[in-house]
Amino acid sequence: MKNRKRSVDFLWLGLLAFLALLPLIPGLLRSSFTQHVAIQILLYASMAQAWNILGGYCGQVSFGHSVFFGIGAYGAGMAVVKYGMIPWPGAFIGAVLAAAVAVVISYPCFKLKGHYFAIATFAIVEIFNRLFMVWYWVGGALGLDYSFTDQGWTHFVWYESKRGYYFGVLLLFLLVFGVVRWIERNRLGFYLRAVREGQETAESLGVNSAKVKLMAMALSAFLAALCGAFFAQYNYRVDPPMVMSLDMSMKFVLITILGGLGTFYGPLLGAALLIPLQEYSRAFLGGIGGGVDLIIFGLLIIIVVVYQPRGIMGIIDGIRVKAKRSKEGGE
Amino acid sequence: MGTFFQVALDGLFNGLLYAVVAAGLSLIWGVMDVINFAHGEFLMIAMYLSYWLGFIWKIDPLLSSLAGGLFVFLVGALTYKLIISHTIGKSAMSALLATFGLSMLLKNVCLNRFSPNFRLLQGTFLGGKTYNFGGLIVPVPQLAIGLVALLLLTLLYALVKRTRLGWAIQATAMDKEAAELMGINTEKIYLLVFGLGGACVGIAGGLLPSYLAVHPEVGGLFSLIAFVCVAMGGFGSIPGALLASLLIGLVEAFAGFYIAPVFKYVAVFGLYLVVVMVRPRGLFGW
Structure with missing residues (x-):
């Protein structure tokens, strides 16, 4: 062991x-395009891992994570655009706010079972999306456009090369994956998995399942919001359809499912497969009309869910078991 | 006061349209415990079919709606055969995620082939006509869809409650294994239920292009609203779905008119949250 x-x-x-x-x-x-792909992979892997805490380890499938992601993005965006500050405090306030919103929303929603919970999270995304569209204090439907600032770590903006963003997203990746790595070996990780495997059983053994779920939710939302702040800095603008949409929410879920739900490396594997596929098909197959990347994505999701529900990690485990068996057979 | 009734009427017409989309979804949910995320895209397919039939061969949507019903029945049955049947018995979310993949696929194939342009069929038999009913303006296409929706819902309800096939469907919904022991081919029932759910949206979608423009994103909102109607109405209850749909249509119309258009969907989805908080199994659920 x-x-x-x-x-x-x-x-x-x-x-x-x-x-x-x-x-x-x-x-x-x-090339700046390869750098872009590498940054996107690490960003989406971090987002999926943040979602994985709640959806994978704790078994509560939320389709509402774009709300928290969006709050983080708006935190950074508001600090820079509205108040002319550096993005760091905005990102932090955004993340704390996202965790608070997550707890307030989930407290009643966790009572709902199965599809009722899923639909409630869809509904919440739609409500936030529409409200941010008309909330003029945060820029409404036009969103927040960054203006020119100094480049470097304090402003978290780089113009000449994407290298700074790469190291920035690597830090984010390290934070999110590090937290999950810590949780996996900690008491909380066992509580989370116990709640996933059987809420009643876990409760009978003295696990406060409501508290565990809320903690997972708050942590997951906090980290998702930090990813959102990076997303705003990287794209240099924020608007509601960009960050708070059902499509964005689904990306959190689908990348994790693709890689392997409730596994440590699953989110990274999912992002490493999906993001290059998406970016390169968009770049090279764009000639045959729009939407090709999403057609491939859709097909991939169907195939994975139907034939390999445990994702890439499932395939890897299968190979590993086979290799072990043949090795034992040979001896 | 005239405006009030006008708004209410528009809301009811929208509600009836939601009801026919929701009815198929409700049947599928009730029998198989599956959320079909591509349900709105089924509507979109029927709309495109009807649009192209009307555009190329000048076939009126009134006729195309039958073709739409048949075509989407087949699409639904095929979806069951190729995707849903493999997810039965796996985690509850797998069918939802697989059909989300399907909805992405269908939406983007249409985007790729037909461009994102909005397309409205001109010169249809129903299109553009209105009745003036003592100051109340009744648009004919909406009226037609409303009547078709009521007819379809009645037929569906009668099918489930009054026929042998319907009893078999109910038996399958209650206990799949027991139904199989009684000699019901549950696989066939599932296939048929998915097809019927498709046929409902297919017929409604076929009629729509005479007043609602077709574009690849048209189905998305219908899916979400139909989910809300079904969940609010309660697990697999067709009358529940109808009532919830009418309520949603009214709330949408009144919030849109008396508060602000953007608050339409805030009100609709907010209402859903309030209802399920109070009654976690929907208005008519058990």
């Missing part, structure tokens, strides 16, 4: 080292 734990750590540290050194390998991330 101890031995296995250490080898997994090597994988994790090795991955981090690889990601940190990636921009230093000459020629690999040379």
Whole structure:
């Protein structure tokens, strides 16, 4: 057991080292498009991992995460555009607010079961989307457009190259994945999985399931909001359809499902498969008309859900089991 | 006072349209415990079919709606065969996610083939006509869809409650294994239910292009509103779905007219949240 734990750590540290050194390998991330793809992969992996805390580990499938993502994005955007400040405090306030909103919304919603919960989260996304469309204090439907600021870490803006954003999103990735890594080995992680596997059983063993679910929700929303703040900085603007839409919510869910629900590496694998597919098909197949990337995405989702519900991690586990079996057979 | 009734009338017409979309969804939900996320896209397919039949061969939507019903019946049955049947018995969310993938696929195939332009069929038999009913303006296409919706809902309700097939459907909904032991081919029932759900939206969608423009995104909002109607009406209850749809149509119309157009959907979705908080299984659910 101890031995296995250490080898997994090597994988994790090795991955981090690889990601940190990636921009230093000459020629690999040379074009700005490749850099863009790498940044998108890490951003969506972080978003999916944030969702995974609640949806994967705790088993509460929320379709409302774009609301929290959006609140984070607006936090950074308001700080920069409305108050002319640096984005950091805005991002932090946004994340705290998102966690608070998440707790207030989920407290009654967690009472709903199955599809009723899912539809309630859809409804919440639609309500927030419409309200932000007409809330003129935060820019209404036009959204918030950034103006020119100094580049660098304090303003979290870079103009000449995307390298700064890459390291920024790597920090975000490290934070989100680090938190999940910590949760997995901590008491909370066991509580989360216990609630997922059987709420009544967990309660009978003394787990306060309502509190556990709310904690997972708050943490998940907080991290999703930080991803939103990065998204605003990276895109240089925020508007409601960009950040608070059902399509954005679905991305949190689908990437995790694609990679493997409730697994540590699933969100990264899902993003690493989906984002390049989306970006490259958009760039190279755009000639045959719009929407090709989403056609492929849709097909992929159907195939994965129908034939491999455990996602890429399911495939990997299958191979691993097979390899182990043939090895044991050979001996 | 005239405006009040006018707004109410418009709301009721919209409500009837939602009801026919919701009825199919409600049947599917009730029998199979599946949310079909692509239900709005089924409506969109029927609308495109009717639009192109009318545009190329000058066939009136009144006729195309039958073609729409038949075509979407087949689409629904095919969806069941290829996708839904594989998700039965797996996690509750898998059918929802798979049909979300399907809705993305259908939406973007239409976007790719037909462009995102809004298309409205001109010169249809019903299009543009209105009755003046003592100051109350009754648009004929909406009236026609409302009447068709009521007819379809009655037929569907009668089918489920009064025929042997309907009893088999109910038996399957109550207990799949027991129904199988009684000699009911539940696989066939599921296929038929999905097809029937499709046929309802197909017929309604076929009529729509005479007053509602077709575009690839047209189905999305219908899906969401239909979910809300079904959930508010209560698990698999067709009368519940009808009542919830009318209520939603009215709330939408009044909030849109008396508060502000953008608050239409805030009110609709807010109402859903309030209702399920008070009655977690919907108005008519058990």
